Amino acid sequence: MKMTTFCNVCMREARFKNFEFISTDFNDEGVYKLICSRNHQSTIIIQDEKFEVLFDIGSLALLNGYTIQAVASIAASVERFHEFCIKVFLEHNGTDSSEVETAWKQLKNSSERQLGAFHVMYLNEFKKAPTIMKQNCVAFRNKVIHKGYIPTYSETKEYIKEMFYYIQSILQEVNPRYQISYVKLALERQQDLAEKFNIRYDSTISMNSQMICLAREPIDLKKDTFENRFELLNTVNTIQYRHQLQSDT
Numbered sequence: 001m002k003m004t005t006f007c008n009v010c011m012r013e014a015r016f017k018n019f020e021f022i023s024t025d026f027n028d029e030g031v032y033k034l035i036c037s038r039n040h041q042s043t044i045i046i047q048d049e050k051f052e053v054l055f056d057i058g059s060l061a062l063l064n065g066y067t068i069q070a071v072a073s074i075a076a077s078v079e080r081f082h083e084f085c086i087k088v089f090l091e092h093n094g095t096d097s098s099e100v101e102t103a104w105k106q107l108k109n110s111s112e113r114q115l116g117a118f119h120v121m122y123l124n125e126f127k128k129a130p131t132i133m134k135q136n137c138v139a140f141r142n143k144v145i146h147k148g149y150i151p152t153y154s155e156t157k158e159y160i161k162e163m164f165y166y167i168q169s170i171l172q173e174v175n176p177r178y179q180i181s182y183v184k185l186a187l188e189r190q191q192d193l194a195e196k197f198n199i200r201y202d203s204t205i206s207m208n209s210q211m212i213c214l215a216r217e218p219i220d221l222k223k224d225t226f227e228n229r230f231e232l233l234n235t236v237n238t239i240q241y242r243h244q245l246q247s248d249t
């Protein structure tokens with residue numbers, strides 16, 4: 001299972017005439033060194049947040065038949081989404097990032113603590129309780145992750161669909177009000193990565209996520225449904241698979 005992106009140098013030189021997909025393994029940092037068939041070498045930093053990337057990985061896992069891996073990735077995505085919201089709320093309120101990191105050390109190994117922090121902070125920001133995750137989804141996730149239950153394709157797809165609407169329903173509230181804060185945090189992260197990896201001037205920032213993409217949200221959930229997004233990801237996955245076959249021959 002690989003991430004599909006494209007050569008930015010080809011794009012810059014000839015726009016869509018030379019459009020070429022490149023497949024590469026996912027990594028944790030979101031920094032990718034690419035080389036296309038025209039020998040263009042470039043480095044890209046993925047702008048997407050960890051929860052967006054994990055949601056795509058989980059959905060791709062299901063499309064490729066790996067149901068347990070899909071559930072694990074989607075569950076991780078939801079946890080990172082809670083972290084994302086907490087840090088955005090704190091940034092919005094002017095909390096110094098070094099203080100946030102110090103406090104986060106007490107929460108980072110406990111998803112329950114993070115969920116509690118998210119609920120209280122959301123309550124404080126919006127003066128109402130956040131959307132609650134359905135209890136059957138929590139039970140399903142625990143059965144798969146902790147008891148080794150092997151879910152079917154349709155059970156897994158239903159879980160991903162529920163988690164898609166859980167995240168989207170919260171983003172409908174968070175996105176318009178906190179856009180400046182999360183863009184600021186994203187730019188700081190990208191700057192840190194550019195320094196850490198000593199990335200050259202020709203590096204570009206790229207968006208890749210298909211299922212949940214902050215740059216496109218909030219969406220009209222009546223028109224832009226889970227099924228639409230899943231189908232889009234399936235199309236990208238098929239293109240990537242064909243490209244992989246061509247590269248291997």
Ligand SMILES: [Zn+2]
Nearest residue numbers: 007010036040
């Ligand atoms: Zn190229």
